[in-house]
Amino acid sequence: MFASKRLGKELQKLHDHVPPGIKLIKADDFQEWLMDIQVIDANPLYQGETYRLKFMFSGNYPIEAPEVVFVKDDAHPIPWHPHVYSNGIICLDLLDRQGWSPVHNVESVCVSLQSMLTSNTKKERPPGDDNFVRYNTQRPRDINFVFHDNQV
Amino acid sequence: MLPLFHPLMQRLDSDFDIDQDDVGFESQDKDIIPAKHAYEVDFTVYSPEEIQGHQDKQIAEVSNILGQPPEATAILLRHARWNKERLIDQYMEKTDEVLERAGLGDTADAHPPRLERIPGFVCDICCEDDADLDTFAMICGHRFCVDCYKQYLQTKIKNEGEAARIRCPGDGCNRIVDSKSLDLLVSANLKDRYQELLTRTYVDDKDHLRWCPAPNCVYAVDCRIKDKDLMRIVPTVHCECSHFFCFGCSLNDHQPAPCSLVKKWLKKCEDDSETANWISANTKECPKCHSTIEKNGGCNHMTCRKCRNEFCWMCMGVWSEHGTSWYNCNRFEEKSGHEARDAQARSRQSLERYLHYYNRYANHEQSAKLDKDIFLKTEKKMTQLQNTTGMSWIEVQFLDSASQALQQCRQTLKWTYAFAYYLARNNLTEIFEDNQKDLEMAVENLSEMFEKPIDQLQGLKVEMMDKTAYCTKRRIILLDDTAQNLKEGKSLVRSLVLVTCTNQPLGQWKFNVTLP
Ligand SMILES: [Zn+2]
Ligand SMILES: [Zn+2]
Ligand SMILES: [Zn+2]
Ligand SMILES: [Zn+2]
Ligand SMILES: [Zn+2]
Ligand SMILES: [Zn+2]
Secondary structure: HHHHHHHHHHHHHHHHHHOOOOOEEEEOOOOOOEEEEEEOOOHHHHHHOOEEEEEEEEEEEEEEEEEEEEEEEEOOOOOOOOOEEEOOOOHHHHHHHOOOOOOOHHHHHHHHHHHHHHHOOOOOOHHHHHHHHHHHOHHHHHOOOOOOOOOO | OOOOOHHHHHHOOOOOOHHHHHHHHHHHHHHHHOOOOOOOOEEEOOHHHHHHHHHHHHHHHHHHHHOOOOOHHHHHHHOOOHHHHHHHHHHOOOOOHHHHHHHOOOHHHHHOOOOOOOOOOOOOOOOOOOHHHHHHHOOOOOOEEEEHHHHHHHHHHHOOOOOOOOOOOOOOOOOOOOHHHHHHHHHHHHHHHHHHHHHHHHHOOOOEEEOOOOOOOOOEEEOOOOHHHHOOOOOOEOOOOOOEEEEEEEOEEOOOOHHHHHHHHHHHHOOOOOHHHHHHEEEEOOOOOOOOEEEEEOOOEEEOOOOOOOOOOOOOOHHHHEEEEEEEEOOOOOOHHHHHOHHHHHHHHHHHHHHHHHHHHHHHEEEHHHHOOOOOOHHHHHHHHHHHOOOOOOHHHHHHHHHHHHHHHHHHHHHHHHHOOOOOOOHHHHHHHHHHHHHHHHHHHHHHHOOHHHHHOOOOHHHHHHHHHHHHHHHHHHHHHHHHHHHHHHHHHHHOOOOOOOOOOOOOOOOOOOOO
């Protein structure tokens, strides 16, 4: 109820207008949405690629942060980034309990991720990506990431 | 009673002067009965009333110094994470700023928190813009509708357990929601929870205090161990509720293995659980007739119901061959380099090596649980026996002692295998394994007696009491030796990496992993 009221309004706004490089793909309910993002400027790491984001909302959204992951399919790779694991899990303080503010919304998260990619120059995965991807069984919101830099 | 270290023996007076915190601690040492063994640390257990008492006392004292009423002082102290000295320093230097930051400034007095209706307001959380929307903002000006603000606070308090330091919901705003605002916005049914959380922050904020992790336990333990010493000391403490736990990491007692090894080991077990699962399963096949055998007691001496084959649960070897020579079973014989040259064989050997230790680790864990079941059953039968033989309840207490000793020893044995897994070979490791073997043999003997039918238990009483005392003694020797070496080896332990190095210094532990 809390979430659906807010998400209804967000949806309306997204239908009216979306920032460049961001596209609403699927929003059939108030539990799970799909968004596509592209990096607009000429960063060679991300040229010509489109990334797909899955948003999952609890009934208490936006008081609680949504869970946001990159999803991989034939048309959508997982972008290279030192804070993006190869299974699509994102380590970003904005999405963490401590860093989240209920003022944020789907659009602002997309814009933040877009700019996180834009400013990146390293074709790298987070340290320990192999092990994390192999062994992690936790949902993103239950993982305690240590935020080693605040430059993202 | 087992000759164990008991927390009551070193309980301090209830008016223990916690105010003196770091400076005063040495002066309290004289009140503490010094630890008897190398593996024991000093600690004190506090009840909720005592913890409240410490808080009240600190509040009263700081209240006097600052000239602030106790309520305001409590807010200031919580805001300063109970760092009294820093609060006083900062207060003396910049009073207004300190008050302001804790939500107690002049501005707060002049403008007590209140709800307002603002024309043209749109709430950034729910996007409502009704004209009759009640709104709230702290001095930082981040304004939201009152429903959203309440929902936000409720989530923080109820779901996330926060109280003293809830931040403003505004993006990137570090303003802490002050207690007056909370009073205005938090519903009555959450106030109790809020108060409880406030009290808890005192223990949470003090490095030398920890809540007992046992479910529903209300005690906290005070232990002055420094984080940097956790590599060479394993600070097991014993709560009033009888729970033994590690002050360093709050896990169940894991002596003799240091916290960081335990963490590594548990991570490894988790990662390797699929390969290792079959080992920890509660059933195995009889090595002779292959019928399925279920382990129903703590002892490793198994007899197959079908073919009467007697074998060892751990190594599946014939029991008669090693009934008295346990060393065949506690030590993994490193295979020669010949086989190891092949990479495939090496990885198989490394898995085998791991399984060897894991098998024994899991076995003791499992047996400790089974021993407990057996005691519960025995307790029931002993009640019946009392009625028929006239033995008194006191006279059957030796079983309780034996059961407790068994569980404690198995707990220790369990962790000796995790510890040994990470040990590189040297003379110290040999001594350690001898100690381990002695304890293991004693434990298996006692465990076997323990499983005898009820009518035999009466006659075994003296022998069992001796064995119980012996097990406890062997456990103390093992823990004492290991702890002593761990303490002395402090400088080396931190930087050790290699497994294969053969010129190891004598008298110090060498691990085949890097420890922090
Ligand atoms: Zn609102
Ligand atoms: Zn604010
Ligand atoms: Zn307890
Ligand atoms: Zn520990
Ligand atoms: Zn058999
Ligand atoms: Zn054996």
